[in-house]
Amino acid sequence: MGPGPENQPERQDFLREMVQRDLAEGRVDKVVTRFPPEPNGYLHIGHAKSICLNFGIARDFDGQCNLRMDDTNPTKEDVEYVDSITADVKWLIAGWADHCLGLKPVGCLAERREIGGHEDYHIVPVMGAEEGREALEPFYASDYFEPLYQFALELIRKGKAYVDDHSAEELDAMRGAPDRPGRESDYRERPVAENLDLFQRMRAGEFPDGARTLRAKIDMQSPNLWLRDPVLYRIRHVPHHHTGDEWCIYPMYDFAHGLSDYIEGVTHSLCTLEFEVHRPLYDWILDALELPRTHPRQREFARLNVTHTVMSKRKLLRLVQEGFVRGWDDPRMPTISGMRRRGYPAEAIRAFCDRIGVAKRENMVELGLLEHFVRDDLNRRAPRAMAVLRPLRVVIENYPDGQDEEMELINNPEDPGAGTRRVPFSNVVYIEQDDFREVPPPKYHRLSPGVEVRLRSAYLITCTGVVKDPQTGEVVEVRASYDPATRGGDTPDGRKVKSTIHWVSAQHAVDAEVRLYETLFAMEDPDDVPEGRDFTEGLNPSSLEILPGCKLEPSLASAVPGAPVQFERLGYFCADTEDSRPGAPVFNRTVTLKDAWARIERKQG
RNA sequence: UGCCCGAUGGUGUAACGGUAGCACGGCUGACUCUGGAUCAGUUAGUCGAGGUUCGAAUCCUCGUCGGGCAGCCA
Numbered sequence: 001m002g003p004g005p006e007n008q009p010e011r012q013d014f015l016r017e018m019v020q021r022d023l024a025e026g027r028v029d030k031v032v033t034r035f036p037p038e039p040n041g042y043l044h045i046g047h048a049k050s051i052c053l054n055f056g057i058a059r060d061f062d063g064q065c066n067l068r069m070d071d072t073n074p075t076k077e078d079v080e081y082v083d084s085i086t087a088d089v090k091w092l093i094a095g096w097a098d099h100c101l102g103l104k105p106v107g108c109l110a111e112r113r114e115i116g117g118h119e120d121y122h123i124v125p126v127m128g129a130e131e132g133r134e135a136l137e138p139f140y141a142s143d144y145f146e147p148l149y150q151f152a153l154e155l156i157r158k159g160k161a162y163v164d165d166h167s168a169e170e171l172d173a174m175r176g177a178p179d180r181p182g183r184e185s186d187y188r189e190r191p192v193a194e195n196l197d198l199f200q201r202m203r204a205g206e207f208p209d210g211a212r213t214l215r216a217k218i219d220m221q222s223p224n225l226w227l228r229d230p231v232l233y234r235i236r237h238v239p240h241h242h243t244g245d246e247w248c249i250y251p252m253y254d255f256a257h258g259l260s261d262y263i264e265g266v267t268h269s270l271c272t273l274e275f276e277v278h279r280p281l282y283d284w285i286l287d288a289l290e291l292p293r294t295h296p297r298q299r300e301f302a303r304l305n306v307t308h309t310v311m312s313k314r315k316l317l318r319l320v321q322e323g324f325v326r327g328w329d330d331p332r333m334p335t336i337s338g339m340r341r342r343g344y345p346a347e348a349i350r351a352f353c354d355r356i357g358v359a360k361r362e363n364m365v366e367l368g369l370l371e372h373f374v375r376d377d378l379n380r381r382a383p384r385a386m387a388v389l390r391p392l393r394v395v396i397e398n399y400p401d402g403q404d405e406e407m408e409l410i411n412n413p414e415d416p417g418a419g420t421r422r423v424p425f426s427n428v429v430y431i432e433q434d435d436f437r438e439v440p441p442p443k444y445h446r447l448s449p450g451v452e453v454r455l456r457s458a459y460l461i462t463c464t465g466v467v468k469d470p471q472t473g474e475v476v477e478v479r480a481s482y483d484p485a486t487r488g489g490d491t492p493d494g495r496k497v498k499s500t501i502h503w504v505s506a507q508h509a510v511d512a513e514v515r516l517y518e519t520l521f522a523m524e525d526p527d528d529v530p531e532g533r534d535f536t537e538g539l540n541p542s543s544l545e546i547l548p549g550c551k552l553e554p555s556l557a558s559a560v561p562g563a564p565v566q567f568e569r570l571g572y573f574c575a576d577t578e579d580s581r582p583g584a585p586v587f588n589r590t591v592t593l594k595d596a597w598a599r600i601e602r603k604q605g
Numbered sequence: 606u607g608c609c610c611g612a613u614g615g616u617g618u619a620a621c622g623g624u625a626g627c628a629c630g631g632c633u634g635a636c637u638c639u640g641g642a643u644c645a646g647u648u649a650g651u652c653g654a655g656g657u658u659c660g661a662a663u664c665c666u667c668g669u670c671g672g673g674c675a676g677c678c679a
Contacts, residue, residue: 013618038679073678168677177675179607213677223608225675234677253679277609277674300610302672307616313679355628357618359611362672366616369629379642414642445640454638489638500638569639596640 013358015299019057019268028267028294031063032102035089036070036141036257039081039241041313042328042335043088045349045370049304051089052353054270055097066102066125066264068139072256074240082241084328086138088336090128092346101128102264103136110147110263115292119154121147121263122293141251141260142242148251148259149203151289152214152232156195160288161232162188163198164215171213174220175228182220182228202235205248209235214249218284226281230254258282259289261296269296272303273360304356305364308519308540309334310526315535324539325520329578331588332520332543342517343564343574343590344370348377367519374591378564378572383411383418386456386502387567387587388551389514391430393506394478396461399427404505407488409457423553425458428506430551432569435501436478438466443600445498447478454500456568460486502568509551512585514573516545552585559585569593 022028033054037047058065067089071077093101102125110123121144126136155161164187166174176182190198199214201207214233222228232255239245261269269282279298286295305311310319311334319325319333328335331342339349351373356365386409404426412418431447440448447453452462459482467477485492489500520526522540529535559565559575566572571592580586 017621036679040679070679076678171677172675175675177607180675181607182675210677225608228675231677236677250677252677257679273610274673275679279609302611355617359618361611363617366629369617372629375641384639410638413639443640456638491638497638499640502639566639566641569641571641593639593641598640600640 014360015053015268015270015301015358016057016060018297018299019061022267022297023061030267031058031061032066032265032267033058033063033270034066034068034102034139034261034264034266036068036260037085038070038073038076039078039085040073040076041081041317042084042333042337044311044313044316044336045306045309045334045339046304046311047088048092048336048349049353049356049358050270050272051092052350053301053358055093055100056354057268057270058100059097063267064100064102064125064127065097066139066266067128068141068260068264069242070253070257070260071140071142071240071242072251072253074236074238074250077241079241082138084337088340091340092336092349094346096346096350099127099129102126102139103128103131104139106135106137109143112147112150118290118292119150120292121150122265123263125264139260139264140242141256142240144256144260144263145243145247145251147263148256149249151259152199152251152255153196154289155216155232155285156192156199156214158288159192159217161195161214161216162190163195163202164188164213164229164231165211166213168210171231175225176220178223178225184220185215185229188217188229199233202233202249203247205237207235209237211235216255216281216284216288218281224277224280226254226278227284230281254278254281255285258285258296258298261298262286262291262293265293266296267294269298271298271300273300276300300360301358302360302363305362305525306334306370307364307367307524308521308526309367310521310535318536319520322536324536331515332517334520340562341577342588343378343562343572344374345377345381345564348373351377364525371591375572375594378566378590380414381412382564382566382572384409384413384566384568385556386423386504386553387512387514387556387570387573388430388432388502388504388509389516389547389567389570390433391504391549391551392433392436392478393476394429394431394461394480394503396427396429396459396480396482397464398481401427403427404507407458421555423457423555424505424508425455425503426505426507429455429503430506430509431455431478431501431503435499436463436475438475441601441604443604444597446501447480447499452497454486454489454497455503456500457489458487458503459483459489460491460497502570504551504553506551508554510554510557510585512550512552512556512587514547514550514587514589515576516547516589518543518545550587556585557583559587564590566593 035054055065110121174183213231215229218227237248329337406422435446461480461482465479466475521538526538561575561577572590573587576586
């Protein structure tokens with residue numbers, strides 16, 4: 001895992017460098033980061049990068065990372081998302097940064113106190129590792145609505161915020177443009193007492209949605225749009241998933257975020273690049289309130305993009321709602337729950353995030369890199385088994401009909417401790433259709449007429465003929481003879497065969513459905529669509545292929561859903577956690593094995 | 606035509622004024638009872654032009670290209 005603070009390399013990335021500097025200079029004495037998703041969708045691989053970053057930094061510096069729902073917009077949020085986000089975060093960091101996870105006792109609110117004459121609110125996290133002793137939950141920005149409201153009143157008292165009666169359209173028109181200054185509101189010089197009264201009545205529910213807003217009084221001439229008297233509060237007479245109907249005014253992101261960070265004692269607030277222009281406002285709010293404790297420091301990094309997929313929650317939501325996928329956890333989705341269901345280990349996702357690093361430039365990481373870490377992890381851990389996805393019957397003519405025997409197979413050549421298992425063999429076996437060619441192309445080493453191959457850990461067989469469908473001419477059965485001296489796959493005379501193929505005894509086979517996945521989108525960058533075209537047009541029509549009637553070796557009948565297994569020569573698979581049933585297993589292909597033959601074939605055209 | 610940020614092999618990321626490195630991918634080959642894994646080799650990069658300096662990916666200037674910003678979204 002990652003290095004501890006002692007053997008920390010001089011630089012790992014620009015953010016860790018900053019944290020290290022802050023520590024060295026005594027600006028902070030304990031590192032507190034946070035992961036603040038809005039519960040309006042499921043977490044995806046882009047969030048995984050942020051989680052690994054925020055928890056990774058907390059871990060490297062013996063700090064903590066709070067999980068916080070950034071839930072200031074009740075119209076878009078839902079508890080379903082709160083639950084999935086919490087589960088996904090815990091799953092991703094399990095066994096790695098559990099001890100850094102900051103949560104709070106259920107229902108716990110920020111504590112009010114006074115420091116040097118200044119009103120202050122503070123909440124201290126309970127570390128997630130202590131869960132069990134008491135019921136814990138994530139932090140919620142909505143739990144700070146009261147402190148936030150008090151801070152807003154304070155801002156009004158300081159003459160730094162005012163209630164504005166202009167409509168959204170008017171505000172729009174008055175904001176100006178990037179290259180044109182804005183115009184000051186007609187209500188900008190409203191007396192403090194009137195602002196106080198109006199804002200309290202906003203809270204009391206006296207005005208309809210949109211009638212008024214609370215705005216910061218900053219600078220309508222600023223070249224930075226976010227400093228042109230930004231809206232701090234809006235009126236929304238809608239219930240909130242966490243606070244019920246206690247509130248009808250809701251704080252905006254910019255007002256809530258920095259103050260939430262402050263209330264939790266966050267030292268480093270790391271977010272994506274698009275918030276860089278908000279940073280002056282983030283700092284302005286903290287400074288304007290003259291908050292007595294150390295201010296959190298916002299820094300930005302580039303969000304992750306991965307080829308062949310989309311990352312925006314809006315687009316992912318459309319894929320779900322419009323039925324292009326089977327849900328947020330569809331194994332084709334780049335969501336954490338989708339990847340989990342598909343069989344990606346958390347360790348592999350973390351290794352990926354570690355490898356891609358963090359910087360400020362726009363990036364597009366190849367999906368292949370993620371797959372590399374999935375294979376790398378699974379190669380070491382996944383037990384092997386034999387499964388035939390597209391069965392072709394092979395009859396071994398000189399093997400006694402009705403006889404069977406058990407072969408001993410190694411469970412994992414990468415892990416001697418994994419032991420062996422026994423697999424039944426008989427005179428009729430299934431092999432992969434791909435493993436037989438009546439007319440072998442150049443460099444094809446598998447079974448074809450007259451050619452000898454090894455049935456893995458069983459016997460060497462030679463193809464003696466084929467049986468064809470008289471109608472279609474298609475090969476429906478292969479005839480073969482075996483060499484009894486090669487039991488276990490060994491050749492007493494030392495002769496070599498070019499190929500070893502997998503097999504499943506027909507009479508012992510377990511039937512299963514296997515789901516093969518390809519990339520969700522055919523093109524590298526699905527966001528790069530011509531004007532007027534929709535990104536869904538780029539969906540890969542063969543992203544899901546369902547194979548019924550696959551033949552599995554008997555040991556696979558009791559596969560634990562979610563547990564990885566390698567189907568030899570094919571890839572890594574896992575029984576589906578939703579749809580697999582005892583006696584009717586359903587497997588997902590997590591990722592293929594690297595396939596040298598496929599490359600040769602491609603080159604041959 | 607405003608402000609902010611960025612630019613290193615195909616991709617991602619290091620090098621903080623002193624040998625352009627690592628990983629993935631690609632290509633060769635070795636080995637192999639998985640055409641997997643493993644091993645060895647190889648391919649390929651500092652956006653451009655000036656300047657500072659003994660020395661520049663790094664500092665400065667001007668360009669070029671890319672991204673972000675005009676929600677009562679986050």
